[in-house]
Structures are given as C-alpha cells and as structure tokens.
Amino acid sequence: MRPFNYSKAGDPATAVNLVSANPGAKFLGGGTNLVDLMKEDVMHPSELVDITRLKHADIEKTATGVAIGATATNALTANHELIRKNYPLLSMAILAGASVQIRNMATNGGNLNQRTRCTYFYDVNMPCNKREPGSGCGALKGINRNHAIFGWSEKCVAVYPSDMAVALAALDAVVHVEGKNNAKRTIEFADFHRLPGDTPEKDNNLKQGELITSIELPTNDFAERSYYLKIRERSSYAFALVSVAAALSLEGNQIKQVRIALGGVAHKPWRASVAEKWLTGKEATEANFRAAAEAELKNARPLEHNKFKVAMAKKAITRALQGAMQGGVYGLEG
Amino acid sequence: MEDQPKFPDLTDEERKVLEDLMPDELPEIITSGLKRRHFLKLITFTGTGLLAAQFLGIEQLMARTTTGAPPPPIALENGVNVALKINGRAQNLLVDSRMTLLDALRERLALTGSKKGCDHGQCGACTVLIDGRRVLSCLTLAATCEDRVVTTIEGLAEGDTLHPMQAAFIKHDGFQCGYCTPGQICSAVALMSEAKNGEASYVTRNVRQAGKPVKLSDEEIRERMSGNICRCGAYPNIVDAIREVHGDKAVAQVWQFADGTI
C-alpha cells in the first residue's frame, strides 16, 4: 500500500473540507472496498478521512418516510425494525450481499460508492478505462461473462455490484449529500449512478468532497409484496450474476403499482421501466409477469460471453414478482 | 482481568525533552498520553534537526506499549497513535496508517491466533470481534480502532476453561488443518448473540416478522457462517458444533478414540 495520511473527522464540515481541498483524498467508511482496492494498488489516495465517528448513523422516521444515516452499518440497517417492517425489500437485498462480517463493517454511504468487481479493473497489469482513462477496456473483447447487457459503451462494459442499491433504486430513494460551505443537495436515486458513456472513471455523480449524509426512503405500500432474488454461482457470499428487486401493490388482483430493478446487468441498478409500464393496470398473473420480462429484455445487448444473462434475467424477473406475490417469504414455491 | 494503565509514565529524560520542546502540551501528555497532534509536532522538530540526540528516546516513548511490544526503530511517516483494548488489556500502539488490525495483532502483539487467509475480505480467517460484533481484521485499518474493544480467539477462554464454542468445536471435530478455525469460532460466538438479538439473514423466512431470539435451522447456520471458508470442508461438523451451543440438546459426537471412548 502506498503512504497516506489518516485522520478522524469529528464533524461533517471538517470531513468535507479536508476531502474537498485534496483531490487525492477519500472518505473512509468501513473500508471493506477502499482498503481492498488500496492493497491491490487500484486506488491510491494520499489521504483518508475516517467518517465512521460522525453522527450520521441513525435510522429514523421523517415526514415523508424513513431516513437512513450514511454511516450506519449495512447490518444495523437491514435489522432495524423500521426497515424490516416497512421496507423488507431493502433488508432482503442487504442481507443477500457479502457476509455478516462485511455487513457489520460496511456503511450505507460506502455501499453506494463501492466500485465494480470487473477483474480487469482489479488487475493493474490490464488495460481498463475506469482505472486508467484512455488505456482501453480489457473486458470488451476479453472475458466478459460477468459484464453488462444493458447501457454499456465501447469504453466500459462493467456492472455495478451492490445489492443494496438495487433495492434502493426500486424504492425510489433519495440521496442527501453535503458539500463545501454547507452546500446541501439531494439526488434522486435514478440520477445517482451513471452509465459509463465516455467517462467510465466516474461511477456516480458525487463531486470530490461531497459527503453522503443520509438516504431517504419515501413511504410506500409495497411492504407486503416485495422480494429480492439473487442468482449467483454459489449459494452465499458471492456477487450477483443477476438480481431482481420486485415490489407490487394490488387492487383486487389488478396491479396498482409495480417496481422492478435489476442488478448485475448494467453500470448502475437497472430500473425495468418497460416491464413496469407493461404491467401497470394488468392482472397479476404469471403469464403477464413473463410477458413483461420479455418486453424488458428485448432491449438487452449481451456481449460475447454473457448471453445467458438475458434468459436468466427474464426468469428472474418472473420469479421475483411471484416471490412478491407470495408475501416476500424466503424460498419460492412452485 | 486486571486493566493495565492506559499510558506509560515518562522517564526523567523523556520528560525533560518534552518539556523543552513542547512545554504547553506536557501536562496533557502526562494525563492522557501522546496523541497524534503531539506526534506530528515532534516530527516537525525532527525535520528541522531540533531533536537530534534525544530523538531516539522520543521515538521509543511514542512507540512504547504498556505490554512491552517492541517499539518500531525509526520515525514513522503517517504514524497514528491508537489506544484500544484487546482481550481485556489496554494497549497503546503507534502504527503506520497502512497497517491493518490483523497485522497489528500478529506482528506487533504476537497474537497469532487470527489468521491471514486471503488478506482481501474473502475467507473470514481473520475474523475478530470489535465491540462484540464480528468483523474482518484484514480490511480494518488499525488506525481506525481508537477506543475499540477487540476480542480475538486468544481472548475467548477463561483461564484454562475453554469457551463453550471452543469445546464444541473439539467435541464435533469442527476442523482438520485448523487454519480457518480461530475465525470460525469467533464468527460462531458472534452468531450466538446475533440470534439472541433476533437479527435476520437472507434465508430468514419472513424478515418483516422481527422477534427475538431466533431459532437457527441448519440452513440458517450455514448462511450466517458463509463468510468463513474452510478449505478442509469441515462444514458439517462446524454446523453440529454450533447447533449444540445454540440449542439446549446435546448433538451426538461424530468421532471416537480407537479404543471406543469419547
């Protein structure tokens, strides 16, 4: 690891000022992603500002929903009563990720900022536009089994690995950030992460020094019918090949509202808006779920080695919607 | 276990040097120990040549721990002072900002029970408890551990009496080579309190039903222990050991000595 200066921030303004003043500085949350990438020399910040002691760890009711502190751990968030009862989709998604040890360390702010697991990105001897702009994309014509089927560019075909973020995308979360001179702003979740375009080095729209302070979840009536389905190469402690966050509200058997977001398929959580539009107002039947999934995946652009993801995503969407219909109980029947 | 004093007393020589260089800070150093800002100031003096002959003494003071771990021999760029508690003992360490908690435990404190399997968060061999929760010491920077309470495998037994989880691992043969075992046991110990608190996992039947404590099925135990990889594949026996500690019923032991005793 290269040398870096370490400090603990006592208040958000200090943290923001330090990181804004030094382009080489980074906030340090649980360190589960950043420390790993520093060991691999993929990232080499000259300064780390530890934000885990900031008082941003609460999870509380607001006028319009629930606010989740950015430095609350993933474990605490998934297990908080407000989240389990009102946003079980988020609990399920968080619990589908990593291991208990990692979730005990990982912060919510850090989770949103975790970087891709593209193996070319991790290997400093390989070309990678995300790690080193202009060096080329090793995966585009390389081994791209785990890569994107939606929204990629010639510059980068990586997928964004977070499970938590897939649920946040489905739940229309809002990210609260604080910048220099106490400049606060909010970012709609759909606008938080980016597609790679010509600037894959930018994962999201945060500016240097901007600190995530909380994530807000608007009130919804999905609690009784939501499901997070994760498909991976071993049954636990592995990143998703494809994952689906699905949530429904019904009037009789007619779909009043539906939210579907996919993980493992794009550079950001992929809102399946085609499928959502297709389903709204229709009967909640398996045939309709299937047809909606077909419609969504029509637009997929798989790469050389990941064509399987198209069929997998179709099935996964259908299964996740069925899981939601079965009340979000783990272990799908039928 | 008896607490060590948090910070060492100063020798006369050390006191004199600090008095000369940092008269304003001396009382604070005596009451609460050498902090990062003092250290940085001292480093500045070193840079300007002011410290010269006394430097070695200061270095040793800054590096000194209450339990006599050897001080680092040279001045540290980006050194961080950390006061924390490990297995019931107060420790005061000067670490390189890059040092992980795992390396601090193994290389500085000779607590080699925690193992380095992958060093990248992928195996769980380095699992320790911080403030009672299981974490990976290979991805935890030692510098972040100020005021934390750390428990390693060495801190689980009470004298000669093994922790029930340690005893159960022996009874059920929950290991072969033993490399993953300290991490497995620390993880399993934390799992017991998570279950007591009613925490959920991905395979929990209905996360909306929060209640405590939860009764762990084998599937639950496997999912919750998935952060600890065992290359010897001792998994079934590990699950048995955990079931026994978790439940009230004894689980049958799977092995016996050649003479038929257990």
Ligand SMILES: Cc1cc2nc3c(=O)[nH]c(=O)nc-3n(C[C@H](O)[C@H](O)[C@H](O)COP(=O)(O)OP(=O)(O)OC[C@H]3O[C@@H](n4cnc5c(N)ncnc54)[C@H](O)[C@@H]3O)c2cc1C
């Ligand atoms: C072996 C392994 C398996 C994993 N498996 C999964 C998985 O299956 N699913 C999954 O979703 N994740 C998985 N993860 C990733 C894990 O969830 C992330 O590493 C974690 O969420 C990152 O959080 P952190 O607090 O540790 O972030 P850090 O590593 O501390 O920081 C990550 C980035 O976020 C920035 N940052 C942190 N907090 C803030 C803030 N408040 N404002 C602005 N920027 C901030 C940091 O500067 C840094 O750039 C896995 C990780 C490992 C090591």
Ligand code: SF4
């Ligand atoms: S897919 Fe993106 S992250 Fe992977 S090598 Fe190409 S540019 Fe790098």
Ligand code: FES
């Ligand atoms: S050594 Fe820490 S997880 Fe493998």
Ligand code: FES
């Ligand atoms: S006992 Fe050998 S790795 Fe688990």
